[in-house]
Amino acid sequence: MMKNKNINKEKLLSLYGDYILSNGERPKNIYLFAKENNFEEEIFYQYFTGFEQIEKEILNHFFIKSLELCEQTEHWNEMNSKEKLLNLHFTFFENLTMNRSLVLMILGETKRKEWVILQELRKSFLEFTKQLTFENLEILEKAKESIKNFNEKTREEALWLHFISIIEFWKKDQSPSFEKTDLYIEKTIDTGFEFINNEPLKKVMDLGKFLWKEKFKV
Incomplete structure (x- = not known):
């Protein structure tokens, strides 16, 4: 089967996003990710070093x-x-x-x-x-x-x-x-x-009519 030659940076971002949404985790390795999407592993390394x-x-x-x-x-x-x-x-x-x-x-x-x-x-x-x-x-x-x-x-x-x-x-x-x-x-x-x-991101807010409270933790 001919390998997909239309792989670019944005396509890899899309393929990776679809994978982790569908599987709930990262691919096992880059080889399997490339094989599943029908492109050579080396193409991945033209844009990224890892997941x-x-x-x-x-x-x-x-x-x-x-x-x-x-x-x-x-x-x-x-x-x-x-x-x-x-x-x-x-x-x-x-x-x-x-x-x-x-x-x-x-x-x-x-x-x-x-x-x-x-x-x-x-x-x-x-x-x-x-x-x-x-x-x-x-x-x-x-x-x-x-x-x-x-x-x-x-x-x-x-x-x-x-x-x-x-x-x-x-x-x-x-x-x-x-x-x-x-x-x-x-x-x-x-x-x-x-x-x-007042202590970065931890102060309780009160912004006028915007009546809600939330705490942030770094």
Whole structure:
């Protein structure tokens, strides 16, 4: 039988996602994964070194595609930093929701695995923050002086910490259409880093009419 010659990076991401959703676990090894999908094992290594790397890239792929979609919207370049953050966050988490079962499987049940899997996403997110104008970014303006006076790299890390908090909330959200996650994105970007300043990701929230409580653990 002729081997499938139409294998590229995105096709591998799709095949791997389908496999773990259907089987509830990783393939036994790369050889069997390639054989089952009718392509040579060496093709896999042209893009990835192993299954952990492909899982990292799936989350990163969702982010990159979300950013590309945002950048195609009208007036993207005219948006301020807050508007760009909101647009990207809403688009990314809508993308995650469309692939929720897969994302939850990849992130796993331990914080250690989650932080490993998020490494590539983190790089792309921090690269995105470099285009933001911190001087006009309300979420940072409302932070304590200790954060406002940090250098640009530290502020990028603070935005990443906020981004992680949204992922943690989304994982636990049981509201219809995950509407509370959308509210969380909007409210926390509006209120700034007050919740981060008081023991990162562990402060109980009370955001006005948004009457719910949730605790985050790193």
